Amino acid sequence: MTSENRKQHKGLHIKLGMHNQRAIILFSCVFPLLSASFWVAALDEDTKTLPAQKCKVALEEGLQYEDSIVAPSAAPNPLPFPDIPIVDKGKRLPPIYREGDRVRAPRAYLPYDLSMQPLEGNPEDISAVGEALRKAEQGQRIRMTFFGASHTGGDYWTGHIRRVLQARYGDIGHGFTMPVPLYRSARANDINLCSTSGWVKDYVGYQDGHDDEYLAFGMSVSSDDPEEFAWLETTHQNPIGRNATFLDVYTLAQPDGGTLLAQIDQQQPFIIPTISDEYDLQQTKIETFEGPHRLTIRPAGDGEVRLFGISVENPGPGILVDSIGIRGREARTWLRWDEDIFTQGIQSLAPDVVVLAYGTNEANFVDNTRENYTKQLTNVLEKMRRALPDKACILVGPSDRGKKYKKGYAIWERTVMVAEVQREVAPNFGCVFWDWQQAQGGEGSMIAWLYTDPPLAAKDLIHHTSAGYIHIAERFIEALDDAKENYK
DSSP, X not given: OOHHHHHSOEEEEEEOOOTTOOOEEEOSSOOTTOOSOOOOOOOOTTSOEEEOOOHHHHHHHOOOOSOEEEOOOOOOSSOOOOOOOOOEEOSOOOOEEETTEEEOOOSOOSGGGSOOOOOBSOHHHHHHHHHHHHHHHTTOEEEEEEEESHHHHTTSHHHHHHHHHHHHHOOOOOEEEOSSOSSTTOOOTTEEEXXXXXXXXXXXXXXXXXXXXXXXXXXXXXXXOTTOOEEEEEOSSOSTTOXXXXXXXXXEEBTTBOEEEEEETTSOOXXXXXXXXXXXXXXXXXXXXXXXXXXXXXXXXXXXXXXXXXEEEOSSSEEEEEEEEOTTOOGGGGGGSOHHHHHHHHXXXXXXXXXXXXXXXXXXXXXXXXXXXXXHHHHHHHHHHHHOTTSEEEEEOOOOOEEEETTEEEEOTHHHHHHHHHHHHGGGGTEEEEOHHHHTTSTTHHHHHHTEESOSBOTTSSSBOHHHXXXXXXXXXXXXXXXXXXXX
16 A cells, blocks of 8 residues: 555544434545445434443343433533542651662652652743643643553543543543453543453454554454444543543454444444455544433444544543553554554544653563663654654653562662653653653652552552542643743
8 A cells, every 4th residue: 555545544424413304424535445325313412312221231131222311411510620639648658778778768758748840851842732731721622642551541640630621621522442441450531331351452462362563553452243342431420521422433444344333322323344455544433412422333243343442522622631551561562553554543633742651661671771762762752753743742751669678668770760761862852751750759659659548559569549640640730730831
């Protein structure tokens, strides 16, 4: 396939009818291989209902749409800001060691006692980040796309960032999500997911999938079995995430590709063919009325369908926050993703700010030298800049980390080296750097956060508790606000 052809990725725009009008289907580009006819049931905006079936029942008995419930009421206006857990010092800190020598435990480690950790880099690059928030403040539509490992894949810190920024500037949707979790701890804030277990999962390093480069944003799920399904549904109770209007479905167009059945609420399913002469990104935009919705997808059974993810959006001003994370991954996994398909996908999302939150796993490998890591990160940022040459960019460094040692704990020493490389490389690509380790109090702070009340660190001394992720998200938002207010 030529580069010119690859730039024009296949896409559909499906507009579901409103007020009992017949649905209209618009093609956003030529689809020469489609011969199937499309029909979509009209949706009545005046009768907002959702399927009543719960996830557990659907997994045990299969999908059924006979029963419905009245859709949740509208979110409160104005949207409330999320609660911040109150934290205090707990038990006395244990002995802490570095390279076998005991060191002084952090004196300041409670979030309230820490000074603001700013974005670092060239002033014009920091200003570019601040400009995105200034535009949101002026009523424009802004998107922040986060890539990372387990910190991001759990959508705890990114979920809190989303809640705060959307309470400020407007809830315009959950953004990108994978409706089929890649592993048990993968999750998403403020959106309800349900899926069967038979989907084939793919990401770099996963052994039981296709083991190829067709990963778009770093992941995919696939199936040819019509018994498999997945749904995503707007939240019922939470104030953020009550509505959806646009749903962008990203799939792989491929030889022998099958048909994906998509269904909004209890309406008739419509088809999304994925067969193509070439491997390519296919984007299907589904448009309906703004309100609560459930989107169900399943293979038709005529061939494999491969899903890269779905973006859930609303019109209007505000901020979208995409959370695209896979546990255990490093930034260098980007180098294994097909570049044309990745470029098409990220340019379709069109983020105003792209965030790479990697480093904890890079610090895990002793044989990953400073020189090797510098080269890897440089190659990743070159790929990012080929796709997004002029967007604001943030590198988020690794969190602090500890390990058991003697009768106390030891500092994970390689974390500082990884942060230093990110700090040095970021300005070469117009990116800024935010030091997660320093934001939580520096070396030894993850150990100290294990002893706060309630604990802000998980027992593995790698991850945070939900309260810890909320507090680190607050620290990151402080840095964004500093860029907005002080770098113009």
